[in-house]
Amino acid sequence: MKQNFIEVFRILLFILASLKFSNSINEDLFLRGSQKSEDIIYSHDGKLGHFITETEFVSHHIDIEAYPNGQVLTICGDVPTSGWVTTAISGSYCATVGSVSYIGRTIKRIDGSAVGTLVDICGDSAPSGWTTTVMKTSYCATIGSTSYFGRTIKRIDTYPAGTLVDICGDNAPTGWVTTVIKTSYCSSIGFTSFIGRTIKKTDGYPAGTTFDICGDNPPSGWVTTVVKPTYCATLGFTSYYGRTILKIAD
Secondary structure, three states: OHHHHHHHHHHHHHHHHHHHOOOOOOOEEEEEEEEOOOOOEEEEOOEEEEOOOOEEEEEEEEOOOOOOOOOEEEEEOOOOOOOEEEEEEOOOOOEEEOOEEEOEEEEEEOOOOOOOOEEEEEOOOOOOOEEEEEEOOOOOEEEOOEEEOEEEEEEOOOOOOOOEEEEEOOOOOOOEEEEEEOOOOOEEEOOEEEOEEEEEEOOOOOOOOEEEEEOOOOOOOEEEEEEOOOOOEEEOOEEEOEEEEEEOOO
């Protein structure tokens, strides 16, 4: 009898989920209830929900794929998906279920941003195609015993070859090299200090191009023609080699 009741319960829940979902990109799901015998996982039109064993559940999922660039949303318990970044982390948990607490975030869509766009983020690293230009000198959020770094990021992926960008705390991304390492830290917070660099875009240069770099090895398709006789920079207890590189392959 108990098993029959569980099966009926599962069928009713699936029907309810099917009725609630639609093809609208912004249609959401909000279900509440309890389930103590087993986990149930369901999927409909790319949206997922779940019940937590022996715990009351609240499941609220939205499809965000077609939201416009710059859209801001508040989420609970998730991290931003590709194309989105965290702009704020709540100072208190957004939900607690049993012994598990969930972090609330404000996220923003940035994958449609123009090159050169600046965005302040919290707790995330710069995504692919972006780099950090400023590391904040105070934490952007603290929740429990965890504090989060704030930073300003800049979109750089479609800049032309030869573009120079000053960055803080990041290494040169693929397609870029370091030309200057700053001789003082660009930012410090707590016991952590961050190194400043000037980076130059190498992607797009023709074979035969040559210039000086600092602290990096030559990227793929480039070779070192000269290692400088003196360090190009010294910061703290670390000194960096300078070299001249030559592009030999497109």
